[in-house]
Amino acid sequence: MxxxxxxxxxxxxxxxxxxxxxxxxxxxxxxxxxxxxxxxxxxxxxxxxxxxxxxxxxxxxxxxxxxxxxxxxxGKNVDLSYRWSMSWFIFSEVMFFAAFFGALFYAREIALHELGSLDYKLIWPDFTAVWPNNGPAALVSHFRSMTPWPLPTINTALLLSSGATLTVAHHALRENHRNKTIIWLAATVLLGLCFLFCQGYEYFHAYNELNLTLASGVYGSTFFLLTGFHGFHVFLGGTMLTVVLVRVIRGHFTAEHHFAFEGAAWYWHFVDVVWLGLYVVVYWL
CATH class of the missing domain: 1.10.287.70 (Helix Hairpins)
Known part of the structure; x- marks a missing residue:
């Protein structure tokens, strides 16, 4: 506003x-x-x-x-409505990712161990309940799983850095330093673009060198669903921040009233937090 x-x-x-x-x-x-x-x-x-x-x-x-x-x-009533709307929108996104994290948890901690129990040994005697897995019937072609180094760790550093630059830009706007806001907000958008570029290269590497695709069993499907939808949210958040950057350049905000900036910042920090969960659960565990 x-x-x-x-x-x-x-x-x-x-x-x-x-x-x-x-x-x-x-x-x-x-x-x-x-x-x-x-x-x-x-x-x-x-x-x-x-x-x-x-x-x-x-x-x-x-x-x-x-x-x-x-x-x-x-006025203030509309400002309050926007804040509540953005809060509920982010909450819906939390539930969205919770469903995918829940699917990964179920596959790893419940379904996998159930298939490896004594009840199924007569059907699949050679199956071992080890994650990642290509399935009890070995119908999925062999693949290698992703590791946290180097690209996922680099991407983590990029997103954490973008959260820091965005915070600096926000403080600069609250102090009415418009040029400083523009510089740090542009840096945030650039870091987001670098993240997307690295993720694209990671997918290329997975498909062509690891034989890891969407068809690679439950591991491949959950990996690409979680990281792919997160990448889409990074793109969406970057688009928001780009629009906000253009508006800052045009002088649309003041130190007191700038909820469009704040709403985009809330969303970007949410994307950062989701990635930290992804980085630990998908790449390390």
Whole structure:
């Protein structure tokens, strides 16, 4: 929010076309994705069309919100609503990752040991309950598991450093040092890009040198689901911070009123914490 935070009332916007347009884009893209998975030749084209339609809608929707904020239409009540909304959004993301961590825990600590128990020895006498595993029937081709060094450890250092640079940028904004804010926020975005580049190289290495793919049993599927969705969240958080950076350059925030910055920072720190859990559970244990 901008510094023009004087409205004592709760701002109610005019009827908007954006929700129905966003819903239409989501419907087209998700239906096309489902058809794509089932081998429909036209699905990739309509998926791209739906995704572009959704992005176009979000561009204008967020643009309208920024314009309303800069126009002084948002007061303390709207600010509070945004804070609660962002808090619940991050909570939903916590539950999202909790489901994947839960799946990994179940596979490693429950299903694997159950398959290795005496009850199953007559069916799979050679099976040993050791993680990672290619399954009791050995249907999955041989692969090597990921290790924490060097790329995962480098990525951990990159994300932790980005959290530090973002904190410095936030303090600089609160002290009204705009140039310092721009420099440290740009450094945060750059560190996020480096993380994504390293993760892309890690996937290339996994597929081509370790034979580790999404088809590599429960280990491969949980590894790529956890790290892949986290990478997507890094991309999403980096996009948020890039928008905030542009707004800082344009002078949209003041030392007192800058929730767009704070909301993006909350999200980025959440992404950092999730990665620490991933780094320990996926790469070390």
């Amino acid at each position: 901008s510094g023009q935070n004087e409205s004592p009332y709760y701002f109610v916007p005019q009827p908007s076309r954006h929700p129905i347009m966003a819903a239409t884009g989501l419907l087209i893209s998700m239906a096309s994705l489902a058809s794509w998975v089932n081998g429909e030749s036209w699905a990739p084209i309509t998926f791209v069309v739906g995704l572009l339609w959704l992005l176009y809608t979000l561009w204008h929707w967020f643009g309208d919100s920024i314009g309303e904020s800069e126009g002084g239409m948002y």
